[in-house]
Amino acid sequence: MLQFVDVSKRYAHGAPLALSQVSLDVAEGEFVVVLGRSGAGKSTLIRCANGLVSPSSGEVRWNGRSVTAARHRELLDLRSEMGMIFQQFHLIDRLDVQTNVMVGRFHDLPLWRVLIGSFPAEVREQARQALARVGIDHLAEQRADGLSGGQQQRVAIARVLMQRPKLLLGDEPVASLDPVTADVILKLLKEIHQQERMTTLLNLHDVRLAKQVATRIVGIRSGRVVFDGPPDQVDDARIREIYGAAE
Ligand SMILES: Nc1ncnc2c1ncn2[C@@H]1O[C@H](COP(=O)(O)OP(=O)(O)O)[C@@H](O)[C@H]1O
Ligand SMILES: [Mg+2]
Known part of the structure; x- marks a missing residue:
């Protein structure tokens, strides 16, 4: 492989x-x-x-x-x-958790959607599911920079799941x-x-x-x-x- x-x-x-x-x-x-x-x-x-x-x-x-x-x-x-996760999580601090996760679809969404944060309902739903998968769907609306390290890495993992690598x-x-x-x-x-x-x-x-x-x-x-x-x-x-x- x-x-x-x-x-x-x-x-x-x-x-x-x-x-x-x-x-x-x-x-x-x-x-x-x-x-x-x-x-x-x-x-x-x-x-x-x-x-x-x-x-x-x-x-x-x-x-x-x-x-x-x-x-x-x-x-x-x-x-x-190929998805990647890092020691320092690499989230976008000022954005909420769900948006950070949706960014994982950047490979197959038009760039303008990612830039203005306009994601289709199907992508929003997929992000909710990815967050549930890593156990933090209740944090979806929170800003990324307010989370603990463990929570931030969960967000990064949810983001990678969106990519289906x-x-x-x-x-x-x-x-x-x-x-x-x-x-x-x-x-x-x-x-x-x-x-x-x-x-x-x-x-x-x-x-x-x-x-x-x-x-x-x-x-x-x-x-x-x-x-x-x-x-x-x-x-x-x-x-x-x-x-x-x-x-
Ligand atoms: N961007 C870089 N520019 C120059 N040297 C680098 C760079 N990245 C790593 N190195 C050097 O390459 C070697 C291996 O580093 P690295 O792959 O980061 O090791 P590890 O992740 O095991 O700590 C080290 O000697 C390091 O200093
Ligand atoms: Mg290293």
């Missing part, structure tokens, strides 16, 4: 490789968690998946189509099949949340993964959480894949391999 073929990335001339010859094949239905210490290349990997970052060499393919070679319209087209990407989606909320949000993502059959690729830095939700764990260290296997193989020795000795 999503293939990284010998992908390397160097951000600047003379800088170290952020990714080094990464080859990975994410199959439909997997829940892949990428683990690694800060600076290992996790965000770079996730961002290469949807072309937010271009590899310096190698190629990313999506269902056989090259993300790396895609430009403009074709890239937007590929991206419309085939692949969900997440760049540290629970890193800004307290441990209890992080747990709840990850469980929600796991539930959505199972119920909507949404293939998921996200990075986390909490090994315990990763083992709870992942069907497969990829460990990266200094831009290289140093582990790729099922969660039950991630023991203390593997963790040391992925994270390195404490400094």
Whole structure:
């Protein structure tokens, strides 16, 4: 479904490789968690998946189509099949929750509708359902910036559900949340993964959480894949391999 073929990335001339010859094949239905210490290349990997970052060499393919070679319209087209959630939620603060969720339909609505907030009844109804799905339909009219972190991430997940993506990407989606909320949000993502059959690729830095939700764990260290296997193989020795000795 999503293939990284010998992908390397160097951000600047003379800088170290952020990714080094990464080859990975994410199959439909997997829940892949990428683990690694800060600076290992996790965000770079996730961002290469949807072309937010271009590899310096190698190629990313999506269902056989090259993300790396895609430009403009074709890239937007590929991206419309991939949803993304972020550590900092990326909501539009001054807008209410429901409007933030409806923005998830931007791929197939005329831009003017999104800009003036004029959404068809069918989209409004779909947004209500997405909010109910993530357990916060009662917050639909509230401004996004008045919500807690956990609530904001629920809004971002509802927005992604509107998009009906085939692949969900997440760049540290629970890193800004307290441990209890992080747990709840990850469980929600796991539930959505199972119920909507949404293939998921996200990075986390909490090994315990990763083992709870992942069907497969990829460990990266200094831009290289140093582990790729099922969660039950991630023991203390593997963790040391992925994270390195404490400094
Ligand atoms: N936009 C950027 N410009 C220059 N260097 C970057 C950029 N993004 C990341 N890097 C560098 O690439 C390496 C990998 O970073 P990143 O993918 O953000 O790692 P992680 O998400 O695992 O913390 C780091 O050395 C980081 O400093
Ligand atoms: Mg990162």
